[in-house]
Amino acid sequence: MKILVSALLFAILMTGCSNDGGMTKAESSSSTSDAEVAIPIDYSQGRAMNARLGRGMNLGNAWDSKSYPGDVPDEPYNYSYNDYLDDGWNNPIQDEDFQIIKNAGFNSVRIPVRWQHNSNPVTHEVNPARLAGVVEDVQLAINAGLAVIVDFHWYQELMNAANNYADNPAANMAVYEAEKAHFLAIWAQVATVLNAFPDSMLVLEILNEPTIKMRTYSTM
Secondary structure (H helix, E strand, C coil), X not given: CCCHHHHHHHHHHHHCCCCCCCCCEEECCCCCCCCEEECCCCCXXXXXXXXXXXXXXXXXXXXXXCCCCCCCCCCHHHCCCCCCHHHCCCCCCCCCHHHHHHHCCCCEEEEEECCCCCCCCCCCCCCHHHXXXXXXXXXXXXXXXXXXXXXXXXXXXXXXXXXXXXXXXXXXXXXXXXXXXXXXXXXXXXXXXXXXXXXXXXXXXXXXXXXXXXXXXXXX
C-alpha cells in the first residue's frame, strides 16, 4: 500500500530523530572492526515517477478550502458543521478541467486536500463525500492521461499540537498523541481507498509544509 509505511515512519520521526546523517548503513558483524558499510539504494522508481510527473499544475484552494474562521475550528475538525467540500472558497474543481490541463501540455496535477475537515474526531473517519469527491477527481485526471499527487494539506491541528508538545511535553503530550493517531488513521483510510489506482499514476504526499519544531536535547 502506497502510504502506510511512509506514514508510520513519519510518526516515528516525530517522536525522535536519528543522530546520523540519514544514510542507510549496516554495522559490520566483525568483532574486530567497527566499520560501517553503505547499503546501495535503488532510486530508479522515484526518478521515473519524477519524470512522469513532469510539468504539473497545482489545483489549490479547492479540496484544501475550509468553512470556518481562523486556523482551527471551535469544534474538532469542524465535524458537526456544513462541509462545502471543494467549494469552501468558491473555487471548485470542474470535471472538464483535467482534459483542459492535459491539452495545455501538462503531465500531472497536484490535489491538496484538507482531509481532517469534517472528519470524525472519535472514529477518525474521513468525511465520505470528501473522500468520494477526491476519488472522482483522481479518476478524471488519470482518464485524461495525467499523473496525480494527492496530499494532506493544512493539518494545522497537528502542527499546533506538535509545537506545543515541543515547548512543554509533559503538559501537551496527550493532545499531540491524539492528533498523531488521527493523522495516521486518516491516512490508513485514504490510502486503502486510493490503492485502487495504479502506482505508476499516483503519488501520495504525506504532509504539506510541516511547520513542526524539532525538539532539542542537552546533556550535562
